[in-house]
Amino acid sequence: MGEEIKKIMHVVRTAPHGTIYPYEGLEMVLIMAAYEQEISMTFIGDGVYCLKKDQDTSKLAIKGFMKTLGVLEDYDVEKLFVDRISLEERGLTEEDLYVAVEVLESPAIGKLMAQQDVIIPH
């Protein structure tokens, strides 16, 4: 135990703010990042909206998580994958996103998932 580094992928599938899933998901990612495992995040479906630039939750009177997204890099969570078709279906492009990501085709994401030791959906 401990010697082997596990690949843990967090899959964000839900839109921001409508439910707490992506918010608490990010809290989980930040904790796990302290454990020196290979952490990645993949955004698919409505989950891609979580990365949209210029989100302002002040009128919703909720905290939001834009700041958290910004510090992922500081926590060494650098592998952020986004499903190309999910972006396209929602009229988004890479330029609309708040952080640097790697946009992949769905089969490539599937392949990555198959390589993981743990997958946690949010």
Added chain:
Amino acid sequence: MRFGILLKEGPYNHQAADTAYHFVQAALKRGHEVEAVFLYNDGVYNANKLMSPPQDDRHIGKRWSELGANGVEILACIAAAKRRGITEEVLIENATITGLGQLTDIAIRVDRLVTFGD
């Protein structure tokens, strides 16, 4: 095989709490090991001992508590629990409030972490 369970939904409102329980029972019956059930998001409500369902219905909190007595750790995330008012005072027996670090340890240790939720 060694399993860890992540339960992300509350009791009664969503089938996940039932399915997770039946999965654990089936796995144990087959001789597998279930190390822990980790409650996250609204899943922490599963550990609320104040729940009082009609007598002819299953008591989800009691079920988890019994599993806890039989050696499956029932763990509620402290951050998710605090947010929802699940404290030691209302916690079912044989459950523990703990941090996400423990979920990480479980994820690293077990052969499969199985998630139940939406």
